[in-house]
Amino acid sequence: MDTASLTELAQQHLERARSASSGRSAQTVHGKQGDVLRQTVIALASGQLLREHENPGEATVQVLTGRVRLGWADSTLDGSDGDLVVVPDQRHWLEALEDAVILLTVAQRR
Secondary structure, three states: OOOOOHHHHHHHHHHHHHHOOOOEEEEEEEOOOOOOEEEEEEEEOOOOEEEEEOOOEEEEEEEEEOEEEEEEOOEEEEEEOOOEEEOOOOOEEEEEOOOEEEEEEEEEOO
């Protein structure tokens, strides 16, 4: 079984996001192309936005650190350290309200 420290990954990727021109950094920690289940650590500097996109399958966002806002249609939901947010099965976006790192878990449709 492979293991990874999400705490260490969060720190590393947040440092990278802060210095990147895009304001983000990410790494898939479980799963690969073609797998049903994928987990990705995504770090976003404050104010950065993952623009509106489709949900490729069942998905959750676990906030490892910071604060984020998930939005869809005419609704929003804020999450902070330790929160687990279910991503709606529709177009949505995610904004970092402050420097933040999330663990995105997606069970892709086949």
